[in-house]
Amino acid sequence: MMDDALLADLVTELPTMVRLQRLVQTLHHHFHCGAAVLLRLEGDSLRPLAAVGLAREALGRRFVVAQHPRLAAIMARREPTWFEPQSPLPDPYDGLIDEQVGEALAVHDCMGVSLHVEGECWGALTLDALQAGTFDMDARRDLQRYTLIIEAAIRMTRLEQENRSLRLARSGVLETELAGGEGEIIGQSAPIRALLRELEVVADSELPVLLLGETGVGKELFARWLHLHSRRRRKPLVHVNCAALPESLAESELFGHARGAFSGATTDRPGRFEAANGGTLFLDEVGELPLSVQAKLLRALQNGEIQRLGADAPRQVDVRIIAATNRNLRDSVRDGHFRADLYHRLSVYPAPIPPLRERGDDILILAGHFLELNRARLALRSVRLSPAAERALRAYAWPGNVRELEHVISRAALRLLSRGASRSDILTLEPELLDLDASAGGVGTEPVAAPAPVDEAAAHGLEEVGLREQVEACQRQAITRALRAADENWAQAARQLGLDASNLHKLARRLGIK
Known part of the structure; x- marks a missing residue:
């Protein structure tokens, strides 16, 4: 039978x-x-x-x-x-x-x-x-x-895979190199499947792609996926966080500089465009680039030509651009903060990434992924979600998206250990350990929960970290308020707080906001 x-x-x-x-x-x-x-x-x-x-x-x-x-x-x-x-x-x-x-x-x-x-x-x-x-x-x-x-x-089932391998072979990519690893997108929901079908088509082209989505949806991961599925897969993928570039150094970072171009420029230095020659340049948070640099970026996109700061002759580069932003660039164009011609050049193929709250059971699948990572990291026999915890995860709005989910799972596992759970037992995370109410925020805002330095300390037997916890909570609230007031513009929020933009990004990452 x-x-x-x-x-x-x-x-x-x-x-x-x-x-x-x-x-x-x-x-x-x-x-x-x-x-x-x-x-x-x-x-x-x-x-x-x-x-x-x-x-x-x-x-x-x-x-x-x-x-x-x-x-x-x-x-x-x-x-x-x-x-x-x-x-x-x-x-x-x-x-x-x-x-x-x-x-x-x-x-x-x-x-x-x-x-x-x-x-x-x-x-x-x-x-x-x-x-x-x-x-x-x-x-x-x-x-x-x-x-x-x-x-x-x-x-x-190999026929379908072999057909795909033949298509990838045109660029010298082996199917086994694309399985799992750092370019894997975890999820089976209809929005993710539809997005990956679209991206698979555009990945093999040379078109610029503009990844759109809220903070924490995984734009960098999708950029890596595009590169790994492109004909440039064997060449470099260079990541530039545009929001972390000080305005005074942005041009030099992107295009390089010649010796003597400014005080301290003692040697010639290539920029990120030259580092990505033949490959892909990922411009993360591209909406934060200063207007003065936007004009030179447009020239590079139009002519494949850059000029090092302080140099006389231009240089040819062969770079594919993938850009990402959590801002509405059309509004930035309207308000005069972003060049219209650069926007149209970058958004040849806009790709909106769905927020986590629209991905259904992907929330549980991703939670399982982070549970297994924490099981290995914390040397646990087994750790899982209770049915009530699964319902809580599904009901939450996830303002911080996948990044927030990762922090919630990590914090819950550490909190469970800090309460005396045995690593040799089958551990179950209940809703109160997830602490979703405490980290709740409006849809589209940054998560206010940290990845839990407090709980890591507790897991090592420390009973009180009150002062540090209070200081970090104040820092977290101040950054969140500044971001909301600045409409998620990190550079503007840094100015409001009196911080250098790069230092703000480092602090936000440490506090689990970014």
Whole structure:
């Protein structure tokens, strides 16, 4: 019966993810288990591609094989691996199986097998159950017998991937280089899928892209994704934070300077444009550039030509521009703060990035990603969200978007440890640990919660950090008020506070506002 279902899917034309999801559903039903998960090996980590029976947030986790003994044992063998119910090895899914209904129960029966396609390790299949004895000898023999069919189903998904690889090969990019890593966008919501489809088309062009979105949505990550999927992938990606450039040095930073151009210029120095020659230049917070520099930037975009400060001759550069802003540049043009011609040159392809509150279950998937990072960083056996905490995350407006979510999860994990939780237990984050009310703000504003130096101190056994906490709270409030008054213009907020713009950015990052 199961053979018929698996074989029927092999001869049916199905989208990749549909085929893989049907595969794990069939396995889940046949083995009567709590969870069936298909994981793809990407570098040193296993990424869940399709799953039945796992908490939603588990799909955002990236399991570093070396940090999970059971996964390491499965990946070390070609034959199926079964673990005794009394095995002392922690299971990566402890506390994450849907059947647990909010209870922090450990997995009691587990088996899995590494999967190989065309002689190379592709990933793994894991089957987990809460009841000991679920996987008897017959079940283990079945897994051995079905492994070849499972691998055949995975092989059927290769056509789509090979077509994509052929398209990328025009620029010398290997598909394996794009899997996971720093360019990965985590999320499965309709807005994110639609955005990535658009960006995949424009990535292979030479068009400038203007990334638009609120603070904390991940504009830098999307810029990196565009570069990794472009024909310039093997050349540099140079990041410039325009808001952190002092006006007096902005021209030199971007275009370089000649010896003697100004006091202290003792040697010739190339700028960021020359550093990015042949690659991509990412102009973050481009709306903060001084008008005097905007004119020279326009010339570089129009003619591919720059001139070092104090030099006589121009230089040719081959640079693709990706810009980002959380400001409304049309309003800046209207108010005379941004050149209209530069705006039209940069916004050939505007790409609005959806805020986190519009991404549905991506909130839980991203939370799972940050939970796994904190599990490894804090040497925890397992850490997860309670159902009530999941509801709280979904209901919150996320004014600070993904960056705020990361800080909330990190702070909650540290707070739980500071209250005496054991690292060897299955830990559960409840809504009060997330402290969302305390960090609530209006939609579109900066988060006012820090990534928790206070909790890190508590986690190391310090009971009081009252003075520092009060000072940082005052600093946080002052910066937030200044940003609101300046309509999120960091340079203007710095002037109001009497700070250098670069120092304001450093302070904001330390306080968790940026």
